[in-house]
Amino acid sequence: MFKKILIANRGEIAVRIVRACREMGIAAVAVYSDADRAALHVQLADEAVAIGPAPAVESYLDMERIIRAAHETGAEAIHPGYGFLAENADFARLCEKEGIVFIGPNSSALELVGDKVRARQAMEKAGVPIIPGMKSIPNTVAEFKAAACDIGYPVIVKASAGGGGKGMRIVAEDKELVPALEAGRREAKSAFGDESVYLEKYIEEPRHVEFQVLADNKGHTVHLFERECSIQRRHQKIVEETPSPALDDKLRSKMGETAVRVMKAAGYNNAGTVEFLLDKDRNFYFLEVNARLQVEHPVTELVTGVDLVRQQILMAAGEPLTLEQNALFQRGHAIECRIYAEDPLIRFLPSAGKILFLREPRGPGVRCDSGIYGGWSVPIDYDPILAKLIVWAETRELARRRMAAALDDYIVLGIRTTIGFLKDVVQHPEFKAGRLSTAFIPKHFEGWQGMAKDEEILRLARTAAAFAELDHAERESSAPFRGPRKSEASPWTTSGRWRIGGA
């Protein structure tokens, strides 16, 4: 087994991997950019290496720097987390060349599934159902236009190298195509360092159902059932759960077997996810392989009892996978909400800044995978994910209620987050009924105005603010040895310097 692993990532996923390393008795090396010197993953790791300035291309995406950090610290393996270099075949190959184990699939499988166009061809050949779309990446706008006409509008622009909604644009008609291609390319370039995009038929209101797969280096492959990730905003998943309310045992095993077939066709090893779209008639189509640990992996961990990060590390070290398909089952229900630093009241604009106070929820069946702490300043340079709140309970309805209660207990002061919005999402009658689709958010939450106003709660908030000012003033004046007094008058008292008498 490895003695030391370098984690080429940041935020909550780096923290998650540090924890797995610690439990396995493996030393964890963090890397950090200038913007992340004080980040949580740096605090928790055993060693930390500075790898460059804030922009990701000069730090978390800089392969040479990361390899050098691994050599300097004597790390035998690199865990890439998700995003950044996680699905970069060049990086996996570089690790192989440098004698460092890349904790993920082998570089040729990564290359195949990472090239969405080639992956589609391979899967079509393996008899896996696929969505109509382009079979190669064209060079000219005219070729894109012709392909879009062939496929038939609406089409979707997708980044060849990526996922997570980056670079994606839905195009309803011909005249929207060029700006969508341009924007998609720019976003793809900045997120993945590769600007190639392709087109696919856009299926309206599908469900997004994906299967977790584990495959050891000898080819023993199992799936750990599905995750439903239909609740998305700007093509980015925000709520995920398992089991999916849309699957029965028959469809589940059919899709699970297909997922295993996909991975075998790709020569895949380590942990990966096969994404499918499920249409209204319960047809499923292969979408893509996410060749990494997924953001939403904890829901699978909670219902299967398998620690996916630990399995990744074991398999990367060459250990055989000891899980057998017929011994795996789903127990209870798990839901995850992604907590983003975004303001749901202003078009979900990113909200970087200092976290003045943080209290994360606790309780039976509540797990919080977090990359933040009170007093930390969230930088503007990276993805806005702060943390993930995951709950487990016996049934979907119990899990849903547990999630709503836990979100109520989730306190992040100082920056705007999506917590209040998520609470309304899980309490929506259609969510409760399990009627989910990728159109759920635009359909039910367009122009969301925030939670209902309550005069009594508002009054208590004002009371608390007034008390804090009064208490502050009292404590200052009663201090026995008063230091140089801050002459800061409360801006809220009506006798303060800001406002006299309440005119």
Added chain:
Amino acid sequence: MDFEHLIEGQVRRIGLEKKGATYVVRDGDVVFEADIRRISEHELMIIVGGRSYAVSLARDGDRMCVFLEGREFVLRPPGEDAGGFHRGEEKGLDESLVVKAPMPGKVIKIEVAEGDEVRKNQTLIIVEAMKMENEIKSPIDGLVKKVFAKAGELVDSEKILVELELKK
């Protein structure tokens, strides 16, 4: 003592007087007693009429964030517009004709030039933050009077990006 807060777009006044171990709260015609304890720098517990509330709060300059019952409120001093103050060249601009950066980020592309005619909701500038592109759109049909930003520039929230003018 009386306090005034700008909360949810309204200025509201509230009175708080100490009475033994509790406080008398006066909000217009509503008067009640509240037992308020500070349990840490950022946490209070309040009991009103037998109902118990846990409250968290944090002050950031002139902004007070208060969280209770699963909701967060931001309180500001009265008389301060939410946009804050303007600096230098930005003084004296007509608020309805300026387009500001809605969040801190990096200017990726400027889609218009000075003198261009623009339609309402036409994209003026694209600003990227946290790896998402945000299209900043024109609030009016009009002309571009001045562009204050450059591609590649890092901008703060509320920084003025474009000044527009109405068509004559």
